[in-house]
Amino acid sequence: MITPRPFNVMIVGQAGRLQYEALLFAASLRANAPDFAGKLYVVEPQPGKLWDHDPRLAGDVRAALEELGAQVVPFASEHFGQSYxxxxxxxxxxxxxxxxxxxxxxxxxxxxxxLARVPFDFDHPAASMKREGTWPVEELYWPGYSAIWKSLYDQFGLDFDSSLDLSQPDEYWERYLYFNAGWFYGADPAAFGERFTEYALSIRDDPPPELVIQPLDPWLDQVALPLVVHSFGGGRPGPELAGLDGNITCHYRMLPLLYARGSDAQIAALESVSAPNRIKKMLKQYDPFKRMIYQKRGQKVRALFDRDNLPRHEKALRNKIKSAGFWMR
Structure with a gap:
């Protein structure tokens, strides 16, 4: 067992939905991980040529985040910005x-x-396995999973064969290293970010021929991430990280989806950390949070589903919620 060591946490905060999600994240970290000894960094994109609006946090939300112990730090968008x-x-x-x-x-x-008790091995990075086979996309004339993924490993001088899960059949998507980019970790954010940027730009601007008919928006981060993780000697997370996307963290994506498929404990955690007046005052500024949490629309969504017999794919969840008139984002 790896002994937990101090680490920092990073989320993105910017104007719009993400600033309210950031506040909810910060409140839940403070409430449910009292032994967390690192810092919570809320990275904030700055205005510039890649934005047609000011992406910075609203002043009252920034103040609320700082009251919760978060440190808001700016960064310049040099390559992606509003378009991605x-x-x-x-x-x-x-x-x-x-x-x-x-x-x-x-x-x-x-x-x-x-969160402080999770035994991260920072010298061997990993990322979330809570994913579906969203990329590459099967097309009529595509070369197949192996050819596409191998072309990317070859582009960066990486060993493709060692990334494979040989317990899965050839040409089945789970055989190939593929993550949800909802969480990932590493030893050095500067080195990790530099390589992540390098790989993502190379894939976007100079993709191998095997990718010619493959969509990269919105999948670019999830295409590059396994290559970056592999390049630093990492791979699939082990059972010691099962609490992520489990009983320690919940990547809910949209509140209607959380109410639809979340456990009773996760819903209780959401409603507990959003209850204090200071937090409530902020979150009610965002209409989906106001309606879902405080006006109880989330409980109506919850009543639509049997948590022991949920649809297999997220799209089916979304469609049922939309049909009932309860979808919000």
């Missing part, structure tokens, strides 16, 4: 202290347990 906001998680890594272990979380995440 998922790139914020890539470029934002440069705002963290170099050389200090880090864990990144998508902002639409709740901390529901003691």
């Amino acid at each position: 906001p998922q790139g914020n998680k890539i470029e934002g890594l440069k705002a963290l202290p170099a050389g200090e272990p880090f864990v990144f979380f998508d902002t639409d995440t709740l901390i529901t347990g003691d």
Whole structure:
């Protein structure tokens, strides 16, 4: 067993939905991980040529985040910006202290347990396995999973064969290293972010011929991430990290999905950390949070589903919620 060591946490915060999700994340971290000894960094994109609006946090939300112990740090969008906001998680890594272990979380995440006790092995990075086979996309004339993934490993001089899960059949998507970019970690955010940026730009701007008919928006971060993790000697997370996407963290994506498929404990954690008046005052400024949490629309969504017999794919969940008129984002 690896002894837990101090680390920093990074999320992205910016104007709009993400700033309210960031506040909910910070409140849940403070409430449910009291022994967390690192710092919570909320990385904030700055206005510039890649944005047609000011992406910075609202002043009252910034103040509330700082009251919860978060440190808001700016970064410049040099490559992605508004056209590919998922790139914020890539470029934002440069705002963290170099050389200090880090864990990144998508902002639409709740901390529901003691994050400080998770035995991260920062010398062997990993990322979330809570994913579906969304990429590459099967096409009529595509070359297949192996050819596409091998072309990417070859592009960066990486060993493809050692990345494979040989317990899975050839040409089945789970055989290939593929993550949800909802969380990942490493030993040095500067080095990780530099390589993540390098790989993502290379894939976007100079993809191998095997990718010619493959979509990269919104999948670019999830295409590059396994290559970056592998390049640093990492891979699939072991059972010691089962609490992530389990009883310690919950990547809910959208509140209607959390109410639809979340456990009773996760819903209790959400409603507990959102109850204090200072938090409530902020979150009610965002209409989906106001309606879902405080006006109890989330409980109506919850009543639509049997948690012991949920649809297999997220799309079916979304469609049922939309049909009932309860979808919000």
